[in-house]
Amino acid sequence: MLFGGVEGGATHSTLALFNDKAEKLAEVEGLGTNLFQIGMEETCHRIANMCQDAFKLAGYPPDTPLVSLGLSLSGCEVEETNDALALKMKELYPALLKTIPKVCSDTVGSLLTASDKGGVVLIAGTGSNSLLVNPDGSVGRCGGWGHVLGDEGGAWWIAQKAMKSWFDDMDGLNKPVHSTQRVAEVVKTYFGIQDRFGLLTYCYDKFDKPHFAGTYWVSYMS
Numbered sequence: 001m002l003f004g005g006v007e008g009g010a011t012h013s014t015l016a017l018f019n020d021k022a023e024k025l026a027e028v029e030g031l032g033t034n035l036f037q038i039g040m041e042e043t044c045h046r047i048a049n050m051c052q053d054a055f056k057l058a059g060y061p062p063d064t065p066l067v068s069l070g071l072s073l074s075g076c077e078v079e080e081t082n083d084a085l086a087l088k089m090k091e092l093y094p095a096l097l098k099t100i101p102k103v104c105s106d107t108v109g110s111l112l113t114a115s116d117k118g119g120v121v122l123i124a125g126t127g128s129n130s131l132l133v134n135p136d137g138s139v140g141r142c143g144g145w146g147h148v149l150g151d152e153g154g155a156w157w158i159a160q161k162a163m164k165s166w167f168d169d170m171d172g173l174n175k176p177v178h179s180t181q182r183v184a185e186v187v188k189t190y191f192g193i194q195d196r197f198g199l200l201t202y203c204y205d206k207f208d209k210p211h212f213a214g215t216y217w218v219s220y221m222s
Helices: 040-058 079-092 106-114 155-171 181-191 196-203 209-221
Strands: 002-008 012-019 024-031 068-073 102-105 119-124 128-133 139-143
Touching (some): 002 040, 012 040, 024 040, 040 068, 068 106, 079 102, 102 106, 106 119, 106 128, 155 209, 181 209, 196 209
Parallel strands (some): 002 068
Antiparallel strands (some): 002 012, 012 024, 119 128
């Protein structure tokens, strides 16, 4: 009997495969699995692909079914959406799953990994989110609203603030304390553009949140 679990973020995901003795047989990396960014069906496809990679790594045939699959994913905050994703996964891959998957937010999954009595989890990756669960079951939340309404402290938010400071500096709207020359150099190099106009296509018609947020990681590493 095999069991699977996925921790899925906006940029990348991890799937672990276990046997009925709670022994980990394989762990594989995959693409981001935030359904609000890539759609429900693509989310299911990426999860199924990770399952196949795990089966191969552990030496099992590709048609091996899972007794259960737990999905702790970025963006899965609403029970109705979570239920819809679970049913879609079972619908698209009936041979892979013996039961309907269990779906929860990545904040819940992270918290339960550490304690079943509650606690606090703070996520600051491509986006950001936080969750408080008290021992009595009461819940407090802050963030988790995505890049349009939130993501404070996440890589996308930091990258966008840096770019905006450069744009405002050049437009004479708000003079920053420090020079924005380094920001301009990093952005131009990362996106392969010559000027600010070149960035517009990556903000709108070719917008990809993980790629956009990558500006932060490039500047941090340099």
